[in-house]
Amino acid sequence: MAYMGFAWVDRVSVDGGDRLRTHVQRRDFLKLGAAGLTAAGAGSLLAAPGARAVLPKPAEDDFGYVQFGVTAELVCEAFYRRAIAAGDWTRGERRRLALARDGDTRHLRTLNAVLAPQGPLLRSDFEIRFPAKTFSSRERILAQGERLEKLTVGVYIDGVTNAADPGTRALLARLLTADARHLAGLSELGGGTATTSGLQAATHLEPGGRELDTYLRFESFPNEGGA
């Protein structure tokens, strides 16, 4: 960073030509260097506490968003996996879907690390089921994908608003950005644009969880019990 102060002067002097060179005297040059050093120091001082602050340490009920996120990302990952295998995609489209899938795998890993003290989610914990004929046509695949991503994005928005821990809020915001991109990508693949759907509203955990549950089964249980 300290170097950047000098680099700026170098670049400007090269690009700006003689006029600047004549105006930048030795005293000014030293001032600029000192300013660069100061900025670099301040930057590193600001960056360090900032980096510490974003480490997620969920407060009691923040785990709701983390748990929802890890389960939703698991479902999204399974969706992209099946969508790539089932759909009639161009090479470019397939690559975009694969990028979204890989992104969700990373999100899953990140959220599971946060959840680790409570017992991380294993892929074998759930059997993931999609409605019949979901993967029978390109339109159906994209519609299902958008439904899932909207659900995930909606709950992340709620989490960014309501999570108590700043680190958890920051993590949810990062995930929100990434999944909003996935949503925009799916919309574009369907012939829409990233902005056609407008600003997404927050989805509360209760209805969001109810919807997410429709994709989940406990494979190993003979009866999941109760109504």
Added chain:
Amino acid sequence: MTPRTRFRRAAVTAALLTVTAVAAPAGAQAAPTVYAAASLREAFPEIDRRPTFNFAGSNQLQLQIERGAPADVFASASPNEAQALFRAGRCTRPVTFATNILVLLVPNGNPGNVRSVYSLRSGGRRLAIGSAGVPIGAYTRRLLSRMRLSSILRSNTVSNESNVSGVVSKVALGSADAGFTYVTDGRIAADRVNTIRLPRWAQPPVRYQICAVRRPGADTAGARAFIKRIRGTRGRRILRRGGFGLPPRG
């Protein structure tokens, strides 16, 4: 008695003694002392009725074993207790043999009018849950924090039971309007309670682990044989019939 007859008798006696000697360890193997989580109180005796069983909260059993209780097998409702004993060199490496899910039980007739877990947000009800140290209590608290419902532990009157049987009893007797237990407990008390399902996405992973206790004089062979029976085809069938989930065969 001819020498030939005497020889035959001696041979028969020797053979009997040999059979007894061979049979004795087998008999010892068949009856280890099993310390198991209270939620296994129906399934384990059905799989093998010979051992001496001690059912209680996994944390209490762990403590008893640490203090030298004469257990040969330990089966806990969460990995924490069995793994702690393993780390302390008090049992063999624990293996997962069953899983479970949490449900909400209400007494027959549902006097508290609890329709779902979200009904508990309004507060003022009597709620039976496990204490924080016992697996069912820890799982319940995790589930509630995952549903952003931890506040219901403050807005309702909460009992802290030392094991899951206590929670079931409170609900079945009508001393509580609702209680959090495993799905398998709801099945056992199905004639006295109704089961309300809890969201799948919020379920904490409930994993049962079993190990052979290491102590002087432990019936190691009997413990191994019992663990084998639990993890065997018949054991898995009975656990599944009792409502437990099963890990993949390993």
